[in-house]
Amino acid sequence: MDDLISVREAQERILAVFTPRPAVTVPLAEAYGKVLAQDVAATQDMPPFDNSSMDGFAVHCADLSAASREHPVSLPVAQDIPAGTGDVAPLRPGTAARIMTGAPVPPGADAVIPLEDVDLSRYSEGFVLISRPPRTGDYIRTRGQDLPKGTFILQAGKKLTPQDVGLLASFGYAQISVISPPRVAIFSSGNELLEPGSQLQPGQIYDANRFVLSGLLREAGAEVVDLGIARDDPRDVLAHFQAALDHQPDLIVSSAGVSVGAFDYVREVIEQHGRIAFWRVNIRPGKPVAFGNFETVPFLGLPGNPVSAYVGSLIFLLPVIRKLRGEPPLRHRLETATLAEDVESDGRESYLRARVEEIDSGLFVSLSGHQGSANLFALSKASALLILPSGVKSLPAGSKVNIWRLDRISS
Numbered sequence: 494m495d496d497l498i499s500v501r502e503a504q505e506r507i508l509a510v511f512t513p514r515p516a517v518t519v520p521l522a523e524a525y526g527k528v529l530a531q532d533v534a535a536t537q538d539m540p541p542f543d544n545s546s547m548d549g550f551a552v553h554c555a556d557l558s559a560a561s562r563e564h565p566v567s568l569p570v571a572q573d574i575p576a577g578t579g580d581v582a583p584l585r586p587g588t589a590a591r592i593m594t595g596a597p598v599p600p601g602a603d604a605v606i607p608l609e610d611v612d613l614s615r616y617s618e619g620f621v622l623i624s625r626p627p628r629t630g631d632y633i634r635t636r637g638q639d640l641p642k643g644t645f646i647l648q649a650g651k652k653l654t655p656q657d658v659g660l661l662a663s664f665g666y667a668q669i670s671v672i673s674p675p676r677v678a679i680f681s682s683g684n685e686l687l688e689p690g691s692q693l694q695p696g697q698i699y700d701a702n703r704f705v706l707s708g709l710l711r712e713a714g715a716e717v718v719d720l721g722i723a724r725d726d727p728r729d730v731l732a733h734f735q736a737a738l739d740h741q742p743d744l745i746v747s748s749a750g751v752s753v754g755a756f757d758y759v760r761e762v763i764e765q766h767g768r769i770a771f772w773r774v775n776i777r778p779g780k781p782v783a784f785g786n787f788e789t790v791p792f793l794g795l796p797g798n799p800v801s802a803y804v805g806s807l808i809f810l811l812p813v814i815r816k817l818r819g820e821p822p823l824r825h826r827l828e829t830a831t832l833a834e835d836v837e838s839d840g841r842e843s844y845l846r847a848r849v850e851e852i853d854s855g856l857f858v859s860l861s862g863h864q865g866s867a868n869l870f871a872l873s874k875a876s877a878l879l880i881l882p883s884g885v886k887s888l889p890a891g892s893k894v895n896i897w898r899l900d901r902i903s904s
C-alpha cells in the first residue's frame with residue numbers, strides 16, 4: 494500500500510498544475526454557461542424610461558379625484574400610445590391616452606388605469622368612463638426603478654445562467670468577456686472495445702467511458718475533442734496522444750491501460766514521451782488513476798472500469814475544469830445521512846453507489862445495486878455517492894455517513 498497516495502494529495506497535486514484560462518470576447522448568444530471574465534455594470538437606467546405596466550389609460554390623477562360609481566368621470570381619449578412609440582406628446586389635462594404595456598407614459602400623466610377597470614361603453618364616441626380615483630404612480634414603471642445606471646449587476650467569476658444572459662441582453666451587451674472554455678482531448682484504450690452501433694464479436698464490449706466522460710465534461714463547461722478508441726498497441730496509443738496535441742488541449746484524458754496488466758500501454762507511452770507523476774491512489778473504485786504529462790500537456794489516466802472512470806472524473810477531473818474556468822473550487826457539498834443497511838468496503842477511501850431518501854426531514858442512504866466497478870446500472874440508479882473514509886472496512890445500519898448527491902455535483 495506504500496505507493497498509494499491519498500485522494501486529497503492526488504487532488505492537490507493535479508490541481509497545482511493548472512491555472513485559469515485567458516478571457517475571450519464572445520457574442521452574447523454563446524455566453525450561456527461560460528464564466529464571466531469582467532465585472533458588469535448597468536449601462537443605463539432600468540427601465541430606461543417611464544412606461545406602463547398594463548394595457549389601459551394614462552391619466553392625470555387630479556382630473557379624477559371626484560370619480561365614483563354614481564358619478565363616473567368621462568375623459569376624451571386624446572391619443573393612442575402603442576409600445577415602441579418614440580415621440581410621445583404630453584397629456585393635456587382633462588384628457589386620457591390609451592396606452593399599451595411597455596409604452597412610454599406621456600409627459601404630465603401620473604397614473605395608468607388598467608383596461609379592465611374602465612367603462613368603454615362610450616369608447617366609439619371617443620370617451621372613457623372612470624368610476625374610481627387612481628393613486629399617483631399606479632401602473633407606471635418609473636425610469637431607473639429596478640436599477641440605476643452604474644449599478645454592478647454581475648461579478649467576474651460567475652457562471653452565466655440563461656437569466657444572466659437575458660440581463661446582459663437587456664442592457665444591450667452584444668458581446669461579453671468570458672473565460673475561454675477549457676479543451677479536453679479524450680480517448681479510450683483496449684482491444685476489446687467497440688463503438689456502439691457495430692456488431693459485437695466474441696470477447697468484445699461496447700466503449701462506455703467516452704460517453705460518460707464527454708457528458709461530464711460538457712456539463713462542466715469544457716470542450717471535448719473525442720479521439721475514439723486506441724488499440725492495445727503502443728504505436729496506436731502514441732498516435733492518439735499525438736493526435737491530441739494537434740488540438741492544443743489543456744488536458745488529455747484517457748481511460749484504461751494504466752494498470753499493471755500485460756497490455757497496459759498507456760503508462761508505458763507516457764513514461765517514454767513525458768512523465769508519470771503518480772499512478773495509484775487510495776480510492777475505491779478506481780485505484781489506478783495516473784497523472785503526468787505527455788510532452789508538455791497534462792495527462793490524466795482514468796481506470797478502465799466505467800464506474801471507476803466516472804468516480805475518478807468527479808474527484809480528479811471536474812475540479813480541474815472548474816479551475817481552468819476560473820470558478821471557485823467546489824466544496825463538495827457533503828451531507829450527513831443515516832445508513833439504512835450494513836455496508837462494507839476494503840479500507841480504501843470508498844465512493845459507493847447509493848440512493849438517498851428523505852424521511853421525516855432525515856436523509857437515509859442505501860446501496861443502489863451491487864458495487865462492481867463495471868456496474869453502470871447501479872451507477873445510473875444512484876442518486877448519491879456514499880463515502881467511507883480510508884481505513885473503514887464496514888459500517889452497521891444506523892451509522893452516520895457522508896454522502897455526495899449526484900444532482901449537485903456542479904453547483
Ligand code: AMP
Pocket residue numbers: 681682683685686698699700701702703748749750751752754796797798799
Ligand atoms: P484495463 O484498465 O484496460 O485493465 O480495463 C479494466 C476493465 O475496464 C476491463 O474489464 C475493460 O474491459 C474495461 N474497460 C476498459 N475501457 C472501457 C471502456 N471504455 N468502456 C467500458 N469498459 C471498459
Ligand code: MG
Pocket residue numbers: 682683684749750754756797
Ligand atoms: Mg485494457
